[in-house]
Amino acid sequence: MKQKIVLFLMLFLLFGCSVDPKTINNTIIYELPSTTSKELITIPENTNVVLSFKVYNWCRVTYQEITGYTECSNLDLPPEEIGVLSGKTVIVDAGHGGKDNGAIVDNVLEKDINRKVSDYLIEYLKEDGANVVETRKNDETLYLYDRPTIANLVVAIENYIRTTNSGKKDAIGTIILDLEAILNDGVDVLPYLYRKGEDMNEELKEIFELTNQIDDVVFVSIHSNVTGNEEVSLQGLDMILTGNNVAEEYPGYDLYNDAERELFGNILGQNISSEADINLRRVYFGDYAVLREENLPSTLIELGYMDNEEDLKKLTDSDSQKAYARGIEKGIIEYFEATKTLTQ
Numbered sequence: 001m002k003q004k005i006v007l008f009l010m011l012f013l014l015f016g017c018s019v020d021p022k023t024i025n026n027t028i029i030y031e032l033p034s035t036t037s038k039e040l041i042t043i044p045e046n047t048n049v050v051l052s053f054k055v056y057n058w059c060r061v062t063y064q065e066i067t068g069y070t071e072c073s074n075l076d077l078p079p080e081e082i083g084v085l086s087g088k089t090v091i092v093d094a095g096h097g098g099k100d101n102g103a104i105v106d107n108v109l110e111k112d113i114n115r116k117v118s119d120y121l122i123e124y125l126k127e128d129g130a131n132v133v134e135t136r137k138n139d140e141t142l143y144l145y146d147r148p149t150i151a152n153l154v155v156a157i158e159n160y161i162r163t164t165n166s167g168k169k170d171a172i173g174t175i176i177l178d179l180e181a182i183l184n185d186g187v188d189v190l191p192y193l194y195r196k197g198e199d200m201n202e203e204l205k206e207i208f209e210l211t212n213q214i215d216d217v218v219f220v221s222i223h224s225n226v227t228g229n230e231e232v233s234l235q236g237l238d239m240i241l242t243g244n245n246v247a248e249e250y251p252g253y254d255l256y257n258d259a260e261r262e263l264f265g266n267i268l269g270q271n272i273s274s275e276a277d278i279n280l281r282r283v284y285f286g287d288y289a290v291l292r293e294e295n296l297p298s299t300l301i302e303l304g305y306m307d308n309e310e311d312l313k314k315l316t317d318s319d320s321q322k323a324y325a326r327g328i329e330k331g332i333i334e335y336f337e338a339t340k341t342l343t344q
């Protein structure tokens, strides 16, 4: 009986937390986060919408396959905590998902480890007052390039809302619509923005410059590693950065702030290492699309090696998963402290 109650409670928590918000009034969905932009649809009161994320007071929602923007005050959202990360946005990218399991060792799927650690992290960040944007929700299948596209969209929206210059606003509005098209149509429209191995596209260059206008958004991509070689057993935490090292292969991709990315990766690495009691193997520059196609302070975290017995134990233990999440949370706070952008 007790077990049944626990199960009910768990189900309630699981589904209770992810219930879509309802509209409070008759709610207009706009094409862009502005009441002067094109109206896409009006939704009646007390109707569910799917919320993907919010930026300032604007919510990106989907209703009957129409995605657009509405003022968050039109939705019955839970009140936000006020804390050390109030006013900051953290984009949490839980690696792999859905049809893409990532690495598999002893029937343990990488995507599930990444999900668990991400969920704890999201909980802690929200308690700190942060605005959390998830690239993949639950066990959704997400195209690789959707991940940096969501990061770029958040950057564009933030700049769009902040700018009062109407010419500049229109230009950023076009960028938002193009990014929406990529999320909508995926690979078919990719070549015009992300052009692997060719000169950097002018529009992506604009997005990279817009990213330099803001200092309150960071991006973490959460993964677990495998050595893939039975003769070597690697162990520990790897922090991966992408920076101007990729410019040789991708002309024009030299607009990153390497120092900022390095600072972010190092601070995160040290904090995760001490919280989760795991050896920090290295912080290094590699070439990863998820980091290459956006220009935020961003790091891909490989939490540990699934084919190392000691690491796998940590990766699958809920207390250690919480410790990993605490380490990332503390690292993010310390990063914002180091860049002197905390308001409290």
Ligand SMILES: [Zn+2]
Residues within 6 Å of the ligand: 095, 096, 102, 103, 110, 223, 224
């Ligand atoms: Zn992975």
